[in-house]
Amino acid sequence: MSKTNVVIIGGGIVGVCTAYYLSKEDNVDVTIVENAEIAGAASGKAGGFLAKDWHASATESLGYLSYDLHKRLAEELDGRTRWHYRALQTSNVVLKATQATGNSKPKANVVHDGEEPFRPRPPPKGESNIDWISKPLEDARGVISHEMVSDEDTTAQVEPYLFTTSILEEAKKNGVKVVKGSVKEYVNKSVTLESGESIPADKLVLAAGPWTSSVFDTLFDTQAHLPIEALPGYSLVLRPTSMPSAHAAFTTILGYDSVENAMSGTPELFSRLDGTVYVAGENEGPELPPNAGQVAELALTQEERWDKLRAAVYELGPSLAGAEVVKKQLCYRPITYKKRPMISSLKSLVGDDVFVASGMGPWGISLGPGTGLVLSELVLGKAHSADVSKLSVENFET
Ligand SMILES: Cc1cc2nc3c(=O)[nH]c(=O)nc-3n(C[C@H](O)[C@H](O)[C@H](O)COP(=O)(O)OP(=O)(O)OC[C@H]3O[C@@H](n4cnc5c(N)ncnc54)[C@H](O)[C@@H]3O)c2cc1C
Numbered sequence: 001m002s003k004t005n006v007v008i009i010g011g012g013i014v015g016v017c018t019a020y021y022l023s024k025e026d027n028v029d030v031t032i033v034e035n036a037e038i039a040g041a042a043s044g045k046a047g048g049f050l051a052k053d054w055h056a057s058a059t060e061s062l063g064y065l066s067y068d069l070h071k072r073l074a075e076e077l078d079g080r081t082r083w084h085y086r087a088l089q090t091s092n093v094v095l096k097a098t099q100a101t102g103n104s105k106p107k108a109n110v111v112h113d114g115e116e117p118f119r120p121r122p123p124p125k126g127e128s129n130i131d132w133i134s135k136p137l138e139d140a141r142g143v144i145s146h147e148m149v150s151d152e153d154t155t156a157q158v159e160p161y162l163f164t165t166s167i168l169e170e171a172k173k174n175g176v177k178v179v180k181g182s183v184k185e186y187v188n189k190s191v192t193l194e195s196g197e198s199i200p201a202d203k204l205v206l207a208a209g210p211w212t213s214s215v216f217d218t219l220f221d222t223q224a225h226l227p228i229e230a231l232p233g234y235s236l237v238l239r240p241t242s243m244p245s246a247h248a249a250f251t252t253i254l255g256y257d258s259v260e261n262a263m264s265g266t267p268e269l270f271s272r273l274d275g276t277v278y279v280a281g282e283n284e285g286p287e288l289p290p291n292a293g294q295v296a297e298l299a300l301t302q303e304e305r306w307d308k309l310r311a312a313v314y315e316l317g318p319s320l321a322g323a324e325v326v327k328k329q330l331c332y333r334p335i336t337y338k339k340r341p342m343i344s345s346l347k348s349l350v351g352d353d354v355f356v357a358s359g360m361g362p363w364g365i366s367l368g369p370g371t372g373l374v375l376s377e378l379v380l381g382k383a384h385s386a387d388v389s390k391l392s393v394e395n396f397e398t
Contacts, residue, residue: 003029006379007191007201009183009215010034010208012043013160013364014357016168017372018205018379023174025380030175031199033191035182036292038168041209042364044161045235045331047270047278049248050366051090052154054119058340058390059367065386066370070156073369077170083162084273087152088246091128092121095315096142097255097263119362121250122149132244132271133251134317142315144254155248157270160365186219189353203379205355206346210288210334212358224349224398228342228358230332232285234305237276238313238323244271253312263311269320276326281309288332299330335361336396343371344393345378355379356393 006022008015011034019030032038050070055063070085079085124147136143168178181193191201208215210230217225249269264281271277282305286298306328314321336342336359346354357375360367370386377384 003027004202004380005029005200006031006203006205007199008032008205008207010206010212011038011168011178012041012207012209013039013164013368014043014209014360014371014375015205015207016043016164016171017368018207018357018375019176019372020167020171021373021376022379023171023176025376028380030171031177031179033179033181033183033193033199035180038178039161039164041292041295042233042331042333043164043209043368045329046160046365047235047268047280048158048160048163048365049268049270050156050158051150054122054150055363056340059363061386062367062370062374062388062391063363065373066367067154067156069369069373070158070366073167077166079158079163079166080273082166084159085156085163086246086273087156088248088271089128089130089148089152090150090155090248090250091130092124092145092147092149093128093130093133093249093251093316094144095251095253096144097253097315098142119250124149125151128247130245130247130249132240132247132277132317132319133249133269134319142253143317149250157248157272158365159272159274163365183215183219186354203353203355205357205375205379207357207375209358209364210332211292212334212356214290216356220350222350226342226356226358226393226398227336227396228334229336230288231283231335231361232288232330232332233280234282234285234302234309235278235280235327235329235331236306236309236313236325237278237327237329238320239276239326240319240323242319243275244277244319247271251312251316253315262308263315264308265312267309267312269316277320277323279309279313281312285330295330295332299328302330305330333361333364334358338396341367341371341391342393342396343374343378343388343391346393348394349398
């Protein structure tokens with residue numbers, strides 16, 4: 001029986017997980033084309049927070065599937081050692097900026113007009129026992145309340161760069177190839193790169209994160225356009241002087257805009273197994289450059305964004321205020337105007353051999369394995385493990 005050649009454009013978590021699940025099938029030959037670095041964009045610089053039941057209705061079943069797949073992969077492939085997988089407790093923390101003179105509330109961390117909230121947080125379940133953010137009324141600067149919203153059964157984390165590169169390592173054991181290059185053409189079931197190299201592609205998967213719509217425009221001469229945009233995000237990796245407890249914290253800083261936007265309003269923080277704390281917050285910034293390899297250089301011009309994050313972190317108490325800064329990062333989330341991913345055949349736009357998976361917004365790490373599995377099923381014409389009916393291209397205006 002002849003093999004089906006699948007080419008995946010993009011070596012982020014979505015492309016790599018799709019390659020991994022396809023590589024478990026007989027008679028499928030998979031090549032990832034990456035024009036910068038594997039996990040060099042958001043998939044290597046994200047927080048790595050995973051939630052089982054925080055997802056909006058369109059991605060609810062995918063959220064459950066993906067959470068279970070993360071757990072299974074960690075058990076089967078020693079994820080705790082290889083990519084720092086662990087369950088953790090999640091808290092909401094509300095504080096008042098110490099320099100604030102007003103009572104204004106910051107906008108939600110990820111802001112984008114659309115149908116459903118990106119991060120619908122569950123209601124409080126009790127008091128949090130986080131030990132690296134000051135408790136209200138102790139040595140807190142402006143901390144007002146701490147509430148646990150999820151326990152270790154429903155929230156977890158990975159180190160996303162280690163996760164994506166480890167899953168690729170497993171996929172390569174099953175024969176997946178990685179080719180460095182940029183695609184120029186898709187004609188007669190073959191992808192041609194800028195270098196002139198051709199790769200047979202009975203099926204083509206577009207998984208280039210926030211660059212997916214520009215890849216689509218390069219390859220297909222059509223009026224249609226995939227509505228996938230880019231939302232920047234800044235992060236810091238800090239090393240406090242003592243080992244932080246296993247917690248995720250979603251914070252809201254009241255009075256923030258009365259200090260002339262001198263700090264981030266809703267930073268999200270995740271302690272990690274290696275003793276660091278990841279902090280993300282600022283979501284405004286320069287336009288997406290054409291290649292992921294150019295983001296690091298662009299980031300060098302954005303020092304004030306990290307200063308804002310650092311100012312917010314200072315409000316959370318001495319453990320973080322005195323922490324060493326290990327990394328400063330900028331990356332871009334792929335988003336759609338509907339705040340839901342597009343995981344779909346592109347049959348109605350350009351033919352039934354072409355598929356897309358992008359627009360994961362703030363949830364690409366959480367939804368990565370589920371998206372990879374479902375996309376592999378779509379490509380092979382199999383029944384789907386999760387309901388992705390609301391994620392098909394026909395649900396979007398293109
Ligand atoms: C600050 C921040 C924090 C986040 N935290 C979390 C979190 O805690 N939990 C969570 O679930 N999600 C989180 N996310 C979201 C998550 O990071 C993204 O949704 C996810 O990484 C998107 O993965 P992707 O594979 O679609 O895209 P990407 O990671 O962007 O990968 C796309 C790849 O395609 C490549 N590419 C682009 N153009 C081409 C081309 N022409 N040819 C070949 N290759 C190409 C790129 O180089 C890149 O490697 C966060 C995002 C940000 C910005």
